[in-house]
Amino acid sequence: MSTLSTTLGRMGGVNLLPFAVAAVAFLLIGAPSSWVTLTVAGLAMGMMLFLMASGLSLVFGLMDVLNFGHSAFVSFGAFISATVLAGLGGWLAADSWVLNSLALAASYLAAICFGLVAGWFFETVIIRPVYRDHLRQILITIGAMIVAEQTILAFWGGTPYSVGRPHFLEGSWIIGDVSIEIYRAFAFALGAAVFVMLYLVLNRTRIGLLIRAGVENREMVEALGFRVDRLFIGVFMLGSALAALGGAMWAGYETLITPALGAELMIVVFIVVIIGGLGSIEGTLLGAILVGLMANYVGFLAPKLALASNMILMVAILLWRPNGLRPAVK
Amino acid sequence: MTTKATTGALAIKGIVALIGALLLFAPFLFQDVRSLEVAARICIFIVLVASFDLLIGYTGIVSFAHTMFFGFGAYGAAILLKQMGPGWTPVILGGLAGVAVSLVFAVAIGLLSLRVKAIFFAMITLAAASVVLVLASQLSQFTGGEDGITYRAPDLFKPATKVLTDADGKVLSLWGVKFNGKLAAYYFVFLSSLVLFLLMLRFVASPLGTVLKAIRENEARAEAIGYRVVAYRTFIFCLSATIASLAGTVYAVWLKYTGPDTALSFAFMIDILLMVVIGGMGTMWGAVIGAVLMVVAQYYLRDLMGVASEAMAGVPLLPELMAPDRWLFWLGLIFILLVYFFPKGIAGTAMEKGART
Numbered sequence: 001m002s003t004l005s006t007t008l009g010r011m012g013g014v015n016l017l018p019f020a021v022a023a024v025a026f027l028l029i030g031a032p033s034s035w036v037t038l039t040v041a042g043l044a045m046g047m048m049l050f051l052m053a054s055g056l057s058l059v060f061g062l063m064d065v066l067n068f069g070h071s072a073f074v075s076f077g078a079f080i081s082a083t084v085l086a087g088l089g090g091w092l093a094a095d096s097w098v099l100n101s102l103a104l105a106a107s108y109l110a111a112i113c114f115g116l117v118a119g120w121f122f123e124t125v126i127i128r129p130v131y132r133d134h135l136r137q138i139l140i141t142i143g144a145m146i147v148a149e150q151t152i153l154a155f156w157g158g159t160p161y162s163v164g165r166p167h168f169l170e171g172s173w174i175i176g177d178v179s180i181e182i183y184r185a186f187a188f189a190l191g192a193a194v195f196v197m198l199y200l201v202l203n204r205t206r207i208g209l210l211i212r213a214g215v216e217n218r219e220m221v222e223a224l225g226f227r228v229d230r231l232f233i234g235v236f237m238l239g240s241a242l243a244a245l246g247g248a249m250w251a252g253y254e255t256l257i258t259p260a261l262g263a264e265l266m267i268v269v270f271i272v273v274i275i276g277g278l279g280s281i282e283g284t285l286l287g288a289i290l291v292g293l294m295a296n297y298v299g300f301l302a303p304k305l306a307l308a309s310n311m312i313l314m315v316a317i318l319l320w321r322p323n324g325l326r327p328a329v330k
Numbered sequence: 331m332t333t334k335a336t337t338g339a340l341a342i343k344g345i346v347a348l349i350g351a352l353l354l355f356a357p358f359l360f361q362d363v364r365s366l367e368v369a370a371r372i373c374i375f376i377v378l379v380a381s382f383d384l385l386i387g388y389t390g391i392v393s394f395a396h397t398m399f400f401g402f403g404a405y406g407a408a409i410l411l412k413q414m415g416p417g418w419t420p421v422i423l424g425g426l427a428g429v430a431v432s433l434v435f436a437v438a439i440g441l442l443s444l445r446v447k448a449i450f451f452a453m454i455t456l457a458a459a460s461v462v463l464v465l466a467s468q469l470s471q472f473t474g475g476e477d478g479i480t481y482r483a484p485d486l487f488k489p490a491t492k493v494l495t496d497a498d499g500k501v502l503s504l505w506g507v508k509f510n511g512k513l514a515a516y517y518f519v520f521l522s523s524l525v526l527f528l529l530m531l532r533f534v535a536s537p538l539g540t541v542l543k544a545i546r547e548n549e550a551r552a553e554a555i556g557y558r559v560v561a562y563r564t565f566i567f568c569l570s571a572t573i574a575s576l577a578g579t580v581y582a583v584w585l586k587y588t589g590p591d592t593a594l595s596f597a598f599m600i601d602i603l604l605m606v607v608i609g610g611m612g613t614m615w616g617a618v619i620g621a622v623l624m625v626v627a628q629y630y631l632r633d634l635m636g637v638a639s640e641a642m643a644g645v646p647l648l649p650e651l652m653a654p655d656r657w658l659f660w661l662g663l664i665f666i667l668l669v670y671f672f673p674k675g676i677a678g679t680a681m682e683k684g685a686r687t
Contacts, residue, residue: 066452129670136669138392138452139607143666146600150659263596267460270453304468311461314454318442 014325018289025297033177038296044184046285046292047191048253051246052265053272053284054198055239061215061279063232065127066134069141070243071269072148073115075262077244078251079156080114081107082163092164100166104252111248112241119240123233145262152259160258163251187249194242198281211235215279268295271310275317277324286325338683346618353520357513364629370516372625373523374581379605380530380617381573386603387611388534389566390546394599395439395455398462399571401594402435403428403578408588409472411481418484425579429572436571440564463594478589487515487583515584522580526573531614533569542566543612600658601628604665610675619677632657 022039029035056070084107085092091103126144130136165183172181202208213221214228222228250265251257268291276287291310298309317325352359356369378400385391406428410420435458443454466473473479533539545552545559553559582588591598601624609620635657672679 068452126666135386135390135392136673139603139669140666142600142603143662143669146658146662147666150656150662154656154659267457271457274450274453274457308461308465311457314457315442318454 015286017286017325018293021290021293021297025293025301028301029297033179034300036178037180038300039293040180040184040188042293042296043289044187044191044253044292045295046289047188047195048246048249049265049268049272049292050191050285050288051194051242051249053269053276053288054281055236055242056269057273057276057278057284058211058215058235058281059232059239060273062211062218062228062235063131064134065131065137067122067127067141068138068266069122069126069145069148070239071262071266072145073118073240073243074247074250074265074269075152075257075259076114076118076148077111077247078163078257078261079152079161079259080244081111081248082161082251082257083156084110085164089164092166095167097166097168100168104166104169108245108248111244115241115244116237118244119237120233122240123236127236149259149262152262156259158259160256163255163257165252165255169252183253187253190249194245195281195285202281207231207234268310271314273324275314275324277321277327280326283324283326336681336683338679339681342613342615342619342677342680346615349618349622350524356520357516366512366516368625368629370519370584372622373519374577374584375602375605375621375625376618377523377526377530377577377580378574379602379609379621380527380614381570381577382602383606383611383614383617384530384534384542384566384570384573386606387613387616388539388546389542389563391563391567392452393455393567394452395435395459395462396570396574396602397594397596397599398435398455398459399432399574400578400581400598401462401466402432403575404582404588404593405466405473405479405578406431406575407579407582408479408481411483411582412479416482416484421484421579421583424582425576428575428579432571432575433568436568437564440567441560459594459599460596463590463596466594467590474589476590478587478592480587483515483583483586487511487518519580519584523577526576527614527618530573534614538562546612597658604661606675607665608668608675610677610679610681612674613677613681615681616675616677620675623676627657627661 025038026032026035029038052070052074055073056067060066085103088103088106091099094100122144126140127137130140169183169186172179173185200208202212210221210226210228210231214226214231218228247261247265250261254261272287272291273284274287275290276283276285290313294309294313298305302309353369353373357366360366360369378396382393382396385393385396403425406426407421407424410424410427411417414420439455439458443451467476469475470477534542541552541557541562544555545557545562549559578593582593585592605620605624606617607620608623609618610616668675674682
């Protein structure tokens, strides 16, 4: 038993879980072509969830602040990028992939800029006065979420809003009898690129070192003379921008968005963060991919259980590891 | 800790007594259907908010699963009333079933997650509640899905039932109020709510209530003195779940309809949260005031906002924000300001004023 666990640990420990899930699903599904399609969909969904959840996780790890209003950034990101895309409809419909991707990049940039500004505003106005008071943090951020959701309703109305997709991301690749939607592959690639960048920043730069040290022991870093609160604003802004980007990508994935989007995703994002363990982006990635895969496999095998499956996954993992799979703070 | 008698506290208690009296005579004072609806809703919400306050105000646990328990009670009664037809047996059985399911969930969630940080608990209850909501709308053969269930209440509560008759065999009426089934239904709601509320009032004054306050103030110290924090927290979670579930059953009987929107939705949960915070956490009186203010606002403020919205028809964006459906926007703003400046809410702030020695 102990040799088995050491072998597993050497092979990557909890990082093997997504592979195990994929393998079990392969046996249950039977048809390789649908398995590949589902896996790609799951990975793409996981990557978008990762973008939305990473900020939440880091913010919590660094400053012990839990932002229940985080989903507001996601929905604002989705709606802003959709509006920009609608405004650039001419570019989007053009038959040149340069204009197409320019429109897409503009929409993502708009979402990211909004995320940065809104994150700064949110941090200084809403959260700053209630540091170190969990109950009031939860209440205030819930209030902010209500206001944000209502603002979206006031601006964009309650009817579903359709999102344009650049021409070159439409359709799917067909390899043998496997079909892969291009947008999913694109979402996966973009998410993976962001993860690698985040990973490098956190592990290879001085700022990243400070952030990791702050997560581990904030008082000590402050005692050494660093202004963790300034760092925290930066992390908060970055987290909000990533959430907005995630929302923008999600909007393109869904192609029809409603103001309830944020509230729906929030639950999943929380589950991701809890599963992964608060404070580490590797844990968040792991949680996001697990949730994405589970949601797609279960959605195929037993559609009615799709959302419950995440809940069951969360309960199982919490029973096994009460602090999540890879928490930053032991 | 004995509560000091302040003028503010006396005033708050006076207001609550006044509200109680108004609710007691509501059918006689406000003789239209809508007002009675509002009064019954206020009664139910007072119980629901007070039971939520046991968690958030007295113990410092933030749970988002309170509507889930309310929903269990409501759906328990609704499903059985639909299947077995009107009568008291389905109400009682449904109520008990709701309580049983609530207890199972509360114990499971409590033992699983009350050990960890408060924030984990909030997230886990949120996830659990949302899963139940999705299940309720998907298992449509039991729950009627999104449409919910419509059913008939026990015969006593039918509008045609004559509860008291005069000499001619007609429905007795007093000051224009007919003693029919509707009135009986209202007093059923009122009395059940009153009993549950008084129970909770008694509970928070008991030694057990004091232990809970001790845990809220200083968890480590309470643990060090020898109280098992997890056990107490799980207990209060179960108690508040039971009360919420019973309130759900009563509401289901009154409304004769149960659906995701009236019993389980997240908006409903937000309402409860707003009521507790606006009224004042940690005082049973605050629950009463918060519930009354919010329900009245829900029913009558929207009309007012509709007027305001039309008056501002020329101004950009303002009419959109003043539209009756956007009332939550303003409530959210008020909520944020309240949490900043008056974290104790209306009742808590008022009760500190005018200390008398």
